[in-house]
Amino acid sequence: MRSIVRNISENGLHPKIYFPFLLVVLMAILPLIPQNPFYEDIIVSSFFYGTMALAWNLVGGFAGQISLGHTAFFGIGAYASTLLYLHYDLSPWLGMLAGAVLSVLVAIGIGIPCFRLKSHFFALATIAIGEVLRYLASYWRGLTQGGVGLLIPFKPGIENFMFKSKLPYAYIALALMLVMLLICYGIRNSRFGFHLISLREDQDAAESLGVKTSRSKLAALIISAFFTSLSGTFYAQYLLFIDPSTLFSLGFSVELALFTIIGGLGTVTGPILGAFMLTPLDVFLRAWLGGVSAGLNFIIYGLVLMVAVKYFPLGIFGWVKSWYDPFLRKLPGGRRPLKTEKAVLPSLVLAKASNPARGRESSPFFEVQSLSKHFGGLVAVRDVSFQIQKGEILGLIGPNGAGKTTIFNLVTGFIPPDSGRVAFQGEPITGLRPPHQVCLKHIGRTFQVVKPFKDMTVLENVMVGAFARVHNAQEAGKLALEILAFIGLAKYQGSLASSLTIADRKRMELGRALATQPKLLLLDEVVAGLNPKETEEIIGIIKKISHQGITIFMIAHVMKAVMALSHRVIVLHHGEKIAEGTPLEISRDKRVIEAYLGEEYLA
Amino acid sequence: MEITILQLIINGLLLGGMYALISIGLTLIFGVLEIVNFAHGEFLMLAMYASYFLFQFYGIDPYLSLFIILPLFFLIGIAVQRATIQPILNAPPLNQIFMTVGMSMVLQNVALFFWTADYRTVKTSYSALTLKTEGLMISLPRLVAFFLAMGLIAALLIFLKRTYTGKAIRALAQERKAAMLMGINVYRTYQIAFGIGIACVGAAGAMLIPVYFVFPSVGALFVLIAFVVVILGGYNSLTGSLVGGLIIGVVEAFSGFFISPHLKEAIYFVIFILILLFRPTGLFGRA
Numbered sequence: 051m052r053s054i055v056r057n058i059s060e061n062g063l064h065p066k067i068y069f070p071f072l073l074v075v076l077m078a079i080l081p082l083i084p085q086n087p088f089y090e091d092i093i094v095s096s097f098f099y100g101t102m103a104l105a106w107n108l109v110g111g112f113a114g115q116i117s118l119g120h121t122a123f124f125g126i127g128a129y130a131s132t133l134l135y136l137h138y139d140l141s142p143w144l145g146m147l148a149g150a151v152l153s154v155l156v157a158i159g160i161g162i163p164c165f166r167l168k169s170h171f172f173a174l175a176t177i178a179i180g181e182v183l184r185y186l187a188s189y190w191r192g193l194t195q196g197g198v199g200l201l202i203p204f205k206p207g208i209e210n211f212m213f214k215s216k217l218p219y220a221y222i223a224l225a226l227m228l229v230m231l232l233i234c235y236g237i238r239n240s241r242f243g244f245h246l247i248s249l250r251e252d253q254d255a256a257e258s259l260g261v262k263t264s265r266s267k268l269a270a271l272i273i274s275a276f277f278t279s280l281s282g283t284f285y286a287q288y289l290l291f292i293d294p295s296t297l298f299s300l301g302f303s304v305e306l307a308l309f310t311i312i313g314g315l316g317t318v319t320g321p322i323l324g325a326f327m328l329t330p331l332d333v334f335l336r337a338w339l340g341g342v343s344a345g346l347n348f349i350i351y352g353l354v355l356m357v358a359v360k361y362f363p364l365g366i367f368g369w370v371k372s373w374y375d376p377f378l379r380k381l382p383g384g385r386r387p388l389k390t391e392k393a394v395l396p397s398l399v400l401a402k403a404s405n406p407a408r409g410r411e412s413s414p415f416f417e418v419q420s421l422s423k424h425f426g427g428l429v430a431v432r433d434v435s436f437q438i439q440k441g442e443i444l445g446l447i448g449p450n451g452a453g454k455t456t457i458f459n460l461v462t463g464f465i466p467p468d469s470g471r472v473a474f475q476g477e478p479i480t481g482l483r484p485p486h487q488v489c490l491k492h493i494g495r496t497f498q499v500v501k502p503f504k505d506m507t508v509l510e511n512v513m514v515g516a517f518a519r520v521h522n523a524q525e526a527g528k529l530a531l532e533i534l535a536f537i538g539l540a541k542y543q544g545s546l547a548s549s550l551t552i553a554d555r556k557r558m559e560l561g562r563a564l565a566t567q568p569k570l571l572l573l574d575e576v577v578a579g580l581n582p583k584e585t586e587e588i589i590g591i592i593k594k595i596s597h598q599g600i601t602i603f604m605i606a607h608v609m610k611a612v613m614a615l616s617h618r619v620i621v622l623h624h625g626e627k628i629a630e631g632t633p634l635e636i637s638r639d640k641r642v643i644e645a646y647l648g649e650e651y652l653a
Numbered sequence: 654m655e656i657t658i659l660q661l662i663i664n665g666l667l668l669g670g671m672y673a674l675i676s677i678g679l680t681l682i683f684g685v686l687e688i689v690n691f692a693h694g695e696f697l698m699l700a701m702y703a704s705y706f707l708f709q710f711y712g713i714d715p716y717l718s719l720f721i722i723l724p725l726f727f728l729i730g731i732a733v734q735r736a737t738i739q740p741i742l743n744a745p746p747l748n749q750i751f752m753t754v755g756m757s758m759v760l761q762n763v764a765l766f767f768w769t770a771d772y773r774t775v776k777t778s779y780s781a782l783t784l785k786t787e788g789l790m791i792s793l794p795r796l797v798a799f800f801l802a803m804g805l806i807a808a809l810l811i812f813l814k815r816t817y818t819g820k821a822i823r824a825l826a827q828e829r830k831a832a833m834l835m836g837i838n839v840y841r842t843y844q845i846a847f848g849i850g851i852a853c854v855g856a857a858g859a860m861l862i863p864v865y866f867v868f869p870s871v872g873a874l875f876v877l878i879a880f881v882v883v884i885l886g887g888y889n890s891l892t893g894s895l896v897g898g899l900i901i902g903v904v905e906a907f908s909g910f911f912i913s914p915h916l917k918e919a920i921y922f923v924i925f926i927l928i929l930l931f932r933p934t935g936l937f938g939r940a
Contacts, residue, residue, distance in 0.1 A: 116750045118691075163929035169746045170689050171929060174880050177691070178922050181877050185918040300873070304754055311751070345762030345869075352758030359748040359755075360740060 065381040074228065081220035088333075090216040094288065096329040097223035098281060103309040103321035104230040105277040110307060111316035112234075112243065113270045114250030115169055118303050119160075119176030122183050123153040123275040125297035127282025129187065132200055132292055135210075142211035146283035153279035154272050161268040177300065184298035199293025202286065211287040219288050226284065230277050231322065237273075238318050241517045241526070246270055247316070248514040251503035255559075258462065258497070260489035260518030260566055301348050305332075308355050314367020316505070323366045413476035415440040415601060416570055421470030423453075423460055430456045432625045434470075438570070443592070443602040445616030445633070447609075449646055452622040454605045455498055458572050462495050463488040474570065489518055494568030498575045498605070500555045504548035508539055508558055511547050515565030530565055537561045537591055553584040560591065564600075571595065573604040577611045589614055613637070621645065656788045661906045663791060669902020670799035671857055675875055676882035676894040677806055678853035684826040684889040685846040688738060691753040693879060694872025695760035696851050700726060700858025701867035702768060708775045708862075715775055715862045716797065726855025730848035738847060739840065757872075764869035772866040780863050798860040805856055806895055809849065813891070822846050826889065874918075881921045884928050887938020896936060 081093050102124070109115050130152055131145030140148075160179060164172040188196045206212045213219060237243040249256040249263040256263055286292050296302075309328050314320020332347065339346040358365075378384050416438040423431045431453045438444045446454050459465040461472050463485035472480045474491060482488050489495075494515075503511050512530035513523075520526050534540040537557050542550065550558060556576055563571060573592070577585045589611055596602055596615075606612045612619060612633060619636045621629040623645040629636055636642055675697060682690045700722055707713040707721065737756060741748045782793040813819035821842045824832040833839050865871075882901050886893025901921070908920045928935060 110747070114745075114747065116747055118750075118754065159926070163926055163933075167929065167933050170683075170750070171884075171933070173691075173746075173750050174689065174884070175925065175929065178877055178880060178925055181873065182918045182922040185915070189913075189915045301758060304751075304758060307751065311747075315747070345765035348758050348762040349766070352755040352762070355751050355755035355758070356737065359744075359751045363748075 065378040065384045069378060069381065077224060078221075081217055081224070087216065088337075090220070092330050092333050094216055094220045094223050095333060096326050097220065097227045098284060098288075099306075099309060099329045099332075100322045100325035101223065101227040101230045102278055102281050102306050103313065103325045104227070104234050105274040105281070106306040107310045107315065107317075107321045108234060108237070108246075108270050108274045109267075111310055111320070112237070112246040112250065113267050114316075115165070115267055115271070116173045116307070117176045117271075117274075118173050118300065118307075119178070119180035120274070120278050120306055121298050121300065121303040122156065122176070122180045123278040124282040124285070124302070125180075125183055125187065125292075125294070126153045126156060127279030128286040128292045128297055129194065129282075130279075131211075131283040132202060132286045133193065135202065136200065141209050142283055142287050143209070146211075146280055149283055150276045150279040153275040153282075157271045157275035158268065161271045162264075165264045165267040165271075176303075180298050180300060180303060184294045187294035187298060194294070197294060199291055199296075202290040202292075204290060211283075212290070219284075223284060226277070226280060227322070231318070233273065233277075234318050239523055241521050241523065242266065242269065244510065244514050244517055244523075244526075247506060247510075248503050250316070251505055252501040254464065254485070255497065255501035255503065255562075256514065257464075257485035258489055258495050259515045259562060260486045261514065262486050263484075301351070304355065305351065308351055308358075310365075311355070311358055312362075312365050314365035314370075315363070317365075317367045320365055320367035323370060327366060413473065414438070415475060416603070417471075417473045418457075418461065419471040419473075421457065421460060421472065422468050423456060423465065424468060429625050431460065431467075434622070434625070434627050436620050436627065436630065438601060438603055440601055441596070441599060442617045443596055443604065443615050445612045445619040446603065446605045446622065447607070447612055447619060447636075448622035453625040454622055455574055456625075457622070458495060458574055458605065461488070462493065462572065489566055489568075492567065492569040493572065494563035494566045494570070495572040496556070496559045496563050496574055496576060498578070500552070500559050502547035502550070502555050502558060504546065506547055507544055508547055508550065509534065509543040511558055512561045512565050515562040518566040530561075533561045533565045536594070537564070538587070553580050553588075556580070556588065557591070560588075560595075564595065568600060570601045570603065573602060575605055575607060577606060577608045585611060657910075660789055661910055662903055663789065665903030665906030666899055667792070667795040667799045667902070668905060669899035670802040671861060671898075672875075672878055672882055672902055673895045673898025674802040674806060674857040674860075675854050676879040676886070676898050677809065677891055678850035678857075679876075679879050680883050680886070680888065680891055680894040681809075681822075681853070682847055682850040683883065684891075685822055686738065686742065686843055688742075688749050689753065690850070691750065691876070692757035692760060693850075693854055694874070694876030695757050695764075696726065696729075696854045696872070697858045697861075697875050698764060698867065698869065698872040699760065700855040701862050701865075701871065702764065703855075704859040704862045705773055705775055705867055708777075714777065715859050716801070719801070719856055719859045722855045722859045723852050727848040727852040729855075730851025731844045733851070734844045734847035739843070742843070761869050761872070768869065770868055772868050774866045775862050777863050792864065794863045798864070801860055802857065805853065809853070810891065818842070818845060822849075877918065878921060881925045883935075884925055885935055887935030889939060890935065890937035893935055893937030 081090065084090050084093070102120070106117065106120050109117050127146065127149035130149030131142045134140040134145040134148060135142050156179065160175050164175045187194050194200060204212060206214050237246070245256065245261045245266045248259070249261055249266060253263055282297070309324035310321045311324070312328060313322065313324020335347040335350065414437040419435045421431055421434045434457065446457065448454050456465065460467045463483040466481045466483060470480065471478065474493060479488065479491060503514065509527065509530050512533050513526045516526040516529040520529060531540070531543070534543055537560060539554060539557055539561060542554065547555065547558060560573070560576060576592070577588050580588065585608060592602065592615055604615070616633055618631065619633050620627055621636060621642050628641045628645060629639045631639070679690060679693050682688060703722055703725070704715045704718045707718045708715060737752055741752050779793055784791040784793060784796070813823055821832065821837045822845065824835065824837060825839065825842055829839070878901060882894055882897040885900065886895070886897030904920065904924070905917050908917055912920070
């Protein structure tokens, strides 16, 4: 017996693979056990809420966009299929799809205006759409019978999506949940998933790495709305009664969020854990407290929510995770490491990046002409022009507030310029926005204040950059490993970015930008705040990058770095370019000394 | 027809005055603390109940109850801020949103538990009084409420312009770090700002009770309007809230007359989405 087990496990059966399958089988057996409608209902509801919480988590957890109106998609699904069935005798199976399409359209209508703005606006818009639909559903009495609600006459049959026993409902709900789970799992481990998590962690940094943040958020919302809408139809067919105040209640949207937060926000399986734990509790609470007052369970939810967001941000998932892996190791076959792809050794580092530029020979590699920007009355950048030659390291220096970072933001699409022209390899890129477009043109950048994706590992951080060029997670991982070896961070690949020191965060950010395979790399204060040894190391890395043929434009305060690295330097003062030349020329320039030290030092 | 239009404008402005007072509290809290108070409507509801019970049990006129409710809600606001908002001021948006959403759920359902879903209102001797001139009909309590609301808003704006605390609040709204460096007691100022915001919505509740019903979910309707007003006026402009409130009031009066009073929520939402699409900073907001 033992040998059989060992044999199977050695042939590739690892607990990490077979244990989840066992859990799925267990869930499939679950509906067969109880003979009591009350418990059957709990099982169906758990699957049903699990699906919805997974769908909510895709937007609220992965992308970090808080929806308070998922009830809208739910209600649209329920009303669409029910109305089509009652008025046109259309099978709810088809009505389900019609509702889902309608929900997707509504999702697009909300997503496009809101996702460009701060996350509060999306929360506001979603809460509003839920409320508005509730009023509309109550208002169109002729169609929806208003607040009284709609009863669906019971005509069992598979074509009518109605069944005498609860068993078929349980399996439909389970199937929906498993499909949603697979989708979430697939997304989490794909380019799209990396994009969502990165934009949640830091939108600007994600944009700078080529992530189309608005479009990614919208895609997540569309998938989420689609499945929430399917669940709405399921709900209508399960209860055979729908009414506006239940379907479009804010409490329902908040419940989904609560399940997710309690289970583990932003994780793949957390929402299911939350739903399985809270649904039975919910059913009991309703049965037990319902007689006392309708709202008591919501008082408890509200309080739990207020406490949970403050004190248990990781949810049950965090706790399960702490014993899940050790537990798996005790199962047959668990001692052996899981066979994965062979670790990739750094090979041709940055081979693609060093390809010669295809720009026209006559035009300069990078050119800025009379660039200007003012904020209100303050002129941040005035009529600045310069060129960068291919392969050179150009330094940008100037006292605090000279407008250095503003220039970076102007040419990388973070701020639109007032006037002036920017061209890269002969192609005009003036005011090209949003920033991901600039990244995709092979211009990379880092930030003055480092912006790590804190909840991702170092490897994952760099992978986000790599995804700007490759679409497959394996290739991105391979590329990211090469980069990590190149910048000397390979030993931290599995650590969370939040655990790194400032120096290593700067390195990681450098690696992340490098992974987007830039031809021009803009470095904003990469050595600020580092000790001499760390500075020395970063200078070494920058030299290595330059040797790969990547052109570098860097802002620096630390003169040692500027002098050691730059071929040429331009000096900015009060938004104007006051000098340009080799480091030696600059260090002797009277205007420069005046700008840095004040006139009295010129004697 | 002209009389009808004029009548609608007057009705709209009177209504809009209330919306402005509710929204200005929301804007102040959002502008200074950068927190959307999703429980704002519930404080309106509580104030309406407070005014209702003061009338029922102690015979205090709703307008007189202002003198109790205004300071009371200011203190409630400070207490709520210290207990729930202060700890999450620097937390991610998720925590901030769900703190106030959770609060809203709790308050609404506590009200449902204690006071049931019954609609209640206060019938005063002047509830039905109207001024009639040249074919126009103006409800007296609404007119009084309007002027009171305008008076309170004016007082608030003067307070913010003239006093040290007011200036500190405005400074914080513009640049948190610089304000701290200037020696402003940030936490105390946050509490005061939140307290003022709640006091504003409390005052609105007291003024609404003679002309409107109170029930546990009454806040949901008003807070939806307040969101639209805040977005319309610009989410960081108090003047914007004032103007936005009046505009939305007039829009509601006209759409109620020419389209249908039951579709007003849908119309708000359309306005809301249009502003976000074409002018996300609102009429008076800064980028």
